[in-house]
Amino acid sequence: MPLIALLIDLLAFGSYVFQLHNGHSVIYLLGLIIQIIITVLLLIILVGYHGKKYSRFKSEGYSYLSIRYAIIVFSLILNAIMVFFYVLNYLGINDVVFANF
Numbered sequence: 001m002p003l004i005a006l007l008i009d010l011l012a013f014g015s016y017v018f019q020l021h022n023g024h025s026v027i028y029l030l031g032l033i034i035q036i037i038i039t040v041l042l043l044i045i046l047v048g049y050h051g052k053k054y055s056r057f058k059s060e061g062y063s064y065l066s067i068r069y070a071i072i073v074f075s076l077i078l079n080a081i082m083v084f085f086y087v088l089n090y091l092g093i094n095d096v097v098f099a100n101f
Helices: 002-021 025-048 067-091
Strands: 054-058 063-065
Touching: 002 025, 002 067, 025 067, 063 067
Parallel strands: none
Antiparallel strands: 054 063
16 A cells, blocks of 8 residues: 555656646646545545554654555645645645746
Protein backbone atom coordinates (compact mmCIF):
# COMPACT_ATOMS: atom_id res chain seq x y z
CA MET A 1 0.00 0.00 0.00
CA PRO A 2 2.83 2.51 0.56
CA LEU A 3 3.87 1.92 -3.04
CA ILE A 4 0.32 2.68 -4.17
CA ALA A 5 0.39 5.87 -2.07
CA LEU A 6 3.64 6.92 -3.75
CA LEU A 7 2.19 6.21 -7.19
CA ILE A 8 -0.87 8.29 -6.32
CA ASP A 9 1.49 11.11 -5.25
CA LEU A 10 3.24 10.83 -8.59
CA LEU A 11 -0.15 11.17 -10.31
CA ALA A 12 -0.91 14.26 -8.19
CA PHE A 13 2.43 15.78 -9.15
CA GLY A 14 1.75 15.11 -12.83
CA SER A 15 -1.64 16.77 -12.50
CA TYR A 16 0.01 19.80 -10.88
CA VAL A 17 2.62 20.11 -13.65
CA PHE A 18 -0.11 19.85 -16.30
CA GLN A 19 -2.07 22.65 -14.62
CA LEU A 20 1.05 24.75 -14.22
CA HIS A 21 1.75 24.70 -17.96
CA ASN A 22 -1.89 24.92 -19.14
CA GLY A 23 -3.41 27.35 -16.65
CA HIS A 24 -7.10 28.12 -17.16
CA SER A 25 -10.03 28.22 -14.74
CA VAL A 26 -11.59 25.03 -16.19
CA ILE A 27 -8.29 23.19 -15.87
CA TYR A 28 -7.88 24.48 -12.31
CA LEU A 29 -11.35 23.15 -11.46
CA LEU A 30 -10.47 19.80 -13.01
CA GLY A 31 -7.24 19.75 -10.99
CA LEU A 32 -9.16 20.54 -7.82
CA ILE A 33 -11.53 17.63 -8.48
CA ILE A 34 -8.62 15.29 -9.20
CA GLN A 35 -6.86 16.41 -6.01
CA ILE A 36 -10.00 15.78 -3.95
CA ILE A 37 -10.33 12.29 -5.46
CA ILE A 38 -6.67 11.59 -4.71
CA THR A 39 -7.08 12.72 -1.11
CA VAL A 40 -10.16 10.53 -0.64
CA LEU A 41 -8.29 7.55 -2.13
CA LEU A 42 -5.42 8.12 0.29
CA LEU A 43 -7.88 8.34 3.18
CA ILE A 44 -9.37 4.99 2.12
CA ILE A 45 -5.88 3.50 1.93
CA LEU A 46 -5.05 4.89 5.38
CA VAL A 47 -8.18 3.42 6.96
CA GLY A 48 -7.84 0.12 5.12
CA TYR A 49 -4.16 -0.40 5.93
CA HIS A 50 -3.72 -3.71 7.77
CA GLY A 51 0.04 -3.69 8.12
CA LYS A 52 2.19 -2.80 11.06
CA LYS A 53 1.33 0.74 12.17
CA TYR A 54 3.87 1.34 14.93
CA SER A 55 7.55 0.46 15.21
CA ARG A 56 8.96 -1.84 17.84
CA PHE A 57 10.97 0.99 19.40
CA LYS A 58 8.89 2.68 22.06
CA SER A 59 10.18 5.57 24.09
CA GLU A 60 8.48 6.91 27.17
CA GLY A 61 4.99 8.20 26.52
CA TYR A 62 4.41 7.60 22.81
CA SER A 63 5.14 5.30 19.89
CA TYR A 64 6.71 5.95 16.51
CA LEU A 65 4.96 5.18 13.23
CA SER A 66 6.38 2.46 11.06
CA ILE A 67 7.98 3.70 7.85
CA ARG A 68 5.30 2.16 5.61
CA TYR A 69 2.43 3.64 7.60
CA ALA A 70 4.21 7.01 7.89
CA ILE A 71 4.48 7.22 4.08
CA ILE A 72 0.71 6.85 3.79
CA VAL A 73 0.00 9.31 6.63
CA PHE A 74 2.34 12.01 5.31
CA SER A 75 1.05 11.53 1.79
CA LEU A 76 -2.51 12.07 3.01
CA ILE A 77 -1.52 15.13 5.04
CA LEU A 78 0.35 16.78 2.16
CA ASN A 79 -2.42 16.10 -0.35
CA ALA A 80 -5.05 17.45 2.07
CA ILE A 81 -2.99 20.64 2.42
CA MET A 82 -2.81 20.84 -1.37
CA VAL A 83 -6.62 20.55 -1.59
CA PHE A 84 -6.83 23.54 0.74
CA PHE A 85 -4.39 25.52 -1.43
CA TYR A 86 -6.23 24.53 -4.62
CA VAL A 87 -9.51 25.78 -3.12
CA LEU A 88 -7.86 29.08 -2.17
CA ASN A 89 -6.49 29.42 -5.69
CA TYR A 90 -9.75 28.52 -7.41
CA LEU A 91 -11.78 30.95 -5.31
CA GLY A 92 -9.26 33.70 -5.99
CA ILE A 93 -8.44 34.22 -2.32
CA ASN A 94 -4.75 33.45 -2.65
CA ASP A 95 -2.78 32.24 -5.64
CA VAL A 96 -0.11 30.45 -3.65
CA VAL A 97 -0.17 27.32 -5.84
CA PHE A 98 -0.29 28.87 -9.30
CA ALA A 99 1.26 32.30 -8.85
CA ASN A 100 1.61 34.36 -12.03
CA PHE A 101 5.23 35.40 -12.28
